Amino acid sequence: MLGEIFAQLSETLTRLGEKPIAQLGLGGLTIRFDYMTIIMSWVVMILLVCVALLLRRGLRQDVEDRPSRVQAALDALLDLLRGQLTSSFSSERLARELFPFISTLFLFVLLSNWLSVVPYLESPTRDLNVTFSLALLVFAMSHILAFRAKGARGFFHGFLEPYPFMLPLNIVGEISKPLSHAFRLFGNVFAGTILVTVVMAKFAPVVVPVALNAFYGLFMGAIQAFVFAILAVAYINVAVES
Amino acid sequence: MLQEASTAVAGITGADIAVAAKYIAAGLCMGIGAIGPAIGEGIAAAHALDGMARQPEMQGALLRTMVLGQAITESTGIYSLLVAIVLLFVV
Numbered sequence: 001m002l003g004e005i006f007a008q009l010s011e012t013l014t015r016l017g018e019k020p021i022a023q024l025g026l027g028g029l030t031i032r033f034d035y036m037t038i039i040m041s042w043v044v045m046i047l048l049v050c051v052a053l054l055l056r057r058g059l060r061q062d063v064e065d066r067p068s069r070v071q072a073a074l075d076a077l078l079d080l081l082r083g084q085l086t087s088s089f090s091s092e093r094l095a096r097e098l099f100p101f102i103s104t105l106f107l108f109v110l111l112s113n114w115l116s117v118v119p120y121l122e123s124p125t126r127d128l129n130v131t132f133s134l135a136l137l138v139f140a141m142s143h144i145l146a147f148r149a150k151g152a153r154g155f156f157h158g159f160l161e162p163y164p165f166m167l168p169l170n171i172v173g174e175i176s177k178p179l180s181h182a183f184r185l186f187g188n189v190f191a192g193t194i195l196v197t198v199v200m201a202k203f204a205p206v207v208v209p210v211a212l213n214a215f216y217g218l219f220m221g222a223i224q225a226f227v228f229a230i231l232a233v234a235y236i237n238v239a240v241e242s
Numbered sequence: 243m244l245q246e247a248s249t250a251v252a253g254i255t256g257a258d259i260a261v262a263a264k265y266i267a268a269g270l271c272m273g274i275g276a277i278g279p280a281i282g283e284g285i286a287a288a289h290a291l292d293g294m295a296r297q298p299e300m301q302g303a304l305l306r307t308m309v310l311g312q313a314i315t316e317s318t319g320i321y322s323l324l325v326a327i328v329l330l331f332v333v
Contacts, residue, residue, distance in 0.1 A: 180320075187323050223309070231313060
């Protein structure tokens with residue numbers, strides 16, 4: 001039932017954007033590739049790597065000198081990430097370990113959301129598959145870390161808390177976390193895309209889409225990227241702590 | 243005139259009613275579904291603002307917690323949005 005709805009939904013979303021789809025048959029199993037999403041994901045990755053290389057060139061080894069502009073910008077970015085995102089981890093060790101993971105997640109989602117502002121480019125996050133894979137990544141990460149922190153006995157005993165008959169409820173709760181995590185990002189980005197597309201095609205093709213893009217692309221994109229990262233922190237924190 | 247009206251009524255088929263019901267359902271779904279998250283997020287922002295006015299040095303932590311709470315509150319609104327999208331494009 002649910003799978004059917006998802007299949008239909010992805011079918012519709014495919015038609016809505018008129019995206020080219022490649023199909024690959026593997027012995028009865030058909031794998032579908034969305035060119036646009038894959039290309040846009042690679043665009044985001046290449047942009048991130050290029051910016052990182054560019055920023056690295058601006059770094060100075062000697063502390064005595066006045067910091068350059070690039071260094072100041074990088075310091076501000078790192079301060080923001082460290083102060084806002086990973087400071088809510090329960091332990092210092094966890095924060096240090098997961099800082100690269102959470103920061104990468106944040107920067108990837110941020111750049112993906114901002115990409116739709118550029119004409120002819122699309123946000124990879126408007127595809128449910130991308131947000132779902134990111135959410136599943138966080139899900140797997142949280143459970144692996146919980147397993148490592150609590151051991152096998154503690155990990156499985158956690159599902160029987162507070163009472164053993166709560167087991168189904170706990171399992172459903174765990175499954176619903178990546179679901180809501182993925183749908184939140186996808187829903188926000190996709191709603192913005194639909195709104196901008198409809199207004200551009202039907203009502204005002206000239207000035208209004210700029211303002212809408214600024215709001216939905218830049219502002220909401222930044223908020224949603226922040227929310228995605230901070231929810232990942234919260235989920236990992238809860239899984240490891242409880 | 244009367245004949246025109248009667249043919250117009252006769253021209254409405256079950257499929258037309260289904261389409262109309264689909265759009266009405268999508269509108270109701272989004273409109274009613276947005277009330278709860280809107281009120282909830284407003285309450286969260288108001289209380290966070292109270293806290294910030296009382297203790298400006300706590301602003302960073304308050305802002306972070308507020309955004310996190312609002313994001314969780316918002317998920318019901320996002321679910322109704324998804325249902326509306328399913329109603330409009332899939333059903």
